[in-house]
Amino acid sequence: MEQLSKSEIKRNALIKATICLVINNGFHAAPMSKIAKMANVSPGTIYLYFENKQDLINKVYLEIKASFAKHAFKNYDPSMEVREGFENIWKQIADFKLVQVEEALFLSQCDNTPMIDEESKKEGIKHLQPLIDLWKRGQEEGIIKECCHYVLYAYTVYPLAFLMNAKQNKEININKKYIQDAYLLAWDSIKQSK
Amino acid sequence: MEQLSKSEIKRNALIKATICLVINNGFHAAPMSKIAKMANVSPGTIYLYFENKQDLINKVYLEIKASFAKHAFKNYDPSMEVREGFENIWKQIADFKLVQVEEALFLSQCDNTPMIDEESKKEGIKHLQPLIDLWKRGQEEGIIKECCHYVLYAYTVYPLAFLMNAKQNKEININKKYIQDAYLLAWDSIKQSK
Amino acid sequence: MEQLSKSEIKRNALIKATICLVINNGFHAAPMSKIAKMANVSPGTIYLYFENKQDLINKVYLEIKASFAKHAFKNYDPSMEVREGFENIWKQIADFKLVQVEEALFLSQCDNTPMIDEESKKEGIKHLQPLIDLWKRGQEEGIIKECCHYVLYAYTVYPLAFLMNAKQNKEININKKYIQDAYLLAWDSIKQSK
């Protein structure tokens, strides 16, 4: 297990606090002073780790995106068949959103809001390259519909954000079967019908 | 054409300004003073039409939702067949999101953010009842998958928000064929496979 | 009974509303808009009767002072003996403070606060001349202590404001005997002891 320095502990606490406050109150009600307090740190200390509030938010976003991608492709191997690979990745993504709830909610807010720099958003998208490559392969093999990857993403990964929000609001309850059902919709939407 | 009173004109200008500033800068960077300026109105005047900032945001949200629903079901008739009815509604929704871009972006921000009161959100959801009824009918007829309507919504309507965001960022270009393709994914995802 | 014109009715309603709001909330929480609403009048209308808020407050003060003086000397006759005259005036003043509670509370606030123009305050004091004359006579006759009338006022009339405040706060209950007791303290304090 990796040993965290005091600095890293503080930095992580700040990130955790930022996520927590933003998802519960929104960016506009997540002042630096509260973030500091929740992280058991002085307001001034934040500025030792981040340039300013915007930088803090951007960094949190990028680190979650990285962690998200890591999780998504943990079990994936480019040698897998397209359908198998897709299911593998999709279920890892679903798992991330169900386990790392707060992080996922944070991403959802960032992705539908102008709170993140355009540049950081672009940076964040890069992490998904393996999935895009997989889709390209699937299209070449005639297995996946000939749509741009924005459409493919919109109909497979993006819906999970909606379900996660609904779960958070106690409107639905998600179990294994639910996930499997949702997976089938995702696959049915993008697979090439004969 | 309906005649608008001076009051209505001002109120509409305020709503328009709110939408514009929120979608471009986010809630946290849409101060009342800017909203007033953009609506060519004094800051104090806002408070003749809305109780406070939260009330303003809630009201804007609810009015857009209502207008959204009106557009969605404009051509729909419950006597239509399920597939036809669904295509009809879905394409009207897509149309709304492409034509009323700002309104749609505003809704997207509201729905993924804690900036709207829980109560107002609940109120806003009611408008979709005809679509939910249609799905129920489709499920009874064995045409649509047996998923809860949250899933159906997540895979048919919600993806449009993602595409609309991408279009706004000039990442994709949406034309008639694009819409038709997207529609097919939506339908394929929820239709009962034989 | 005198017939009031519509104008006089409105003006009176405004004065009544001003008194009511100021004594309950204080000058700082008695906005013109509330005064107007309570008087069933438009905010703009206030400015037909009074120059501005300061003028309104000054006028209310002066009118209450005049009404106060009228009441105080209603039964007084300069031909009365000093002690009898004093008791007569003092009890009328006490009566005013107990019956015209709101007006009395308003005066108390004005007299201990810089909310009234210096000029209006001076104007208001003039009304008490008969009492001062009585005191002077009492001093010449050796019945009343040789103090300036500020002291005499401070120990006879001013204490009533304190008792009235206490009564208003339900800290004490004032009946006939209470008044008689208080009168005795007033008289004992200023009467020349042999």
Add this chain to the structure above:
Amino acid sequence: MEQLSKSEIKRNALIKATICLVINNGFHAAPMSKIAKMANVSPGTIYLYFENKQDLINKVYLEIKASFAKHAFKNYDPSMEVREGFENIWKQIADFKLVQVEEALFLSQCDNTPMIDEESKKEGIKHLQPLIDLWKRGQEEGIIKECCHYVLYAYTVYPLAFLMNAKQNKEININKKYIQDAYLLAWDSIKQSK
């Protein structure tokens, strides 16, 4: 002499500024910005020491009340005889009102106005307990009239506020003899006549 920390100096400056502005302009014309400026402090700084304007006013009131009581009973000893004790306390109170003019004027405004929380007012009254105890003793010994202590206060301490206001407005001039005369009125009013 006690050493004040920087914080205490600032806090005191704020209290001093509040008193000064309120007694000269009234609560309604003592904005936080002016208070800050007069205390040589930034507006935001006030909120490091006080929750809000109401809290500031309440705290100022309570601290003056405490200082007032300390002064009033500085030389008093419960073993004193009733008359001696009363004179002692009364003269200390008079001294406070003549020396700590601003503080006394502030109290006078607070006590005749709804600008202080009911709770803080109650808190402030407690400080006078020794005087009330003294009166009770005096009544048991048949030296002081059998009135409730509100009446006793109204005729002994409360009149000083009136005289102090008059002095402030240059209407009277107060010297030692004046105080002695006033004291006699106070005592004559409450002492039991044989």
Add this chain to the structure above:
DNA sequence: CATGAATGAGCTTTCATTCAT
């Protein structure tokens, strides 16, 4: 590295006053 008191620009909101009707 870390603190946290202090800042002051800027926020939301109020309110005395005006003026077209």
Add this chain to the structure above:
DNA sequence: CATGAATGAAAGCTCATTCAT
């Protein structure tokens, strides 16, 4: 006379950021 929508200056208060310690 009377209205009340509209104003905009100014109120109370917040918060990202700095800097002496």
